[in-house]
Amino acid sequence: MGVPAAVHPETADLSLAGNLPGLEGANLRAALAEAMGVDVLIDNDVNLALLAEVGLGSARQFLVNPTGWQGDVLGTLPTR
Numbered sequence: 288m289g290v291p292a293a294v295h296p297e298t299a300d301l302s303l304a305g306n307l308p309g310l311e312g313a314n315l316r317a318a319l320a321e322a323m324g325v326d327v328l329i330d331n332d333v334n335l336a337l338l339a340e341v342g343l344g345s346a347r348q349f350l351v352n353p354t355g356w357q358g359d360v361l362g363t364l365p366t367r
Contacts (some may be wrong), residue, residue: 289332290315
């Protein structure tokens with residue numbers, strides 16, 4: 288699941304979550320997993336969009352693809 292926030296890589300706690308009132312410092316991954324009874328993967332929405340572009344989209348042929356969305360920070364991901 289992509290969220291418009293910074294996601295701690297180990298704990299999945301959210302920070303810089305101004306678009307998600309009440310979730311600053313919360314662990315959305317754990318709450319969703321408990322509510323739905325399934326494992327949940329969570330990361331920043333721009334990071335996940337970039338992974339999709341590099342893996343399946345128009346960025347497959349590039350060594351590094353800079354991606355950004357209005358209002359979010361710039362993300363880059365080197366390919367293999």
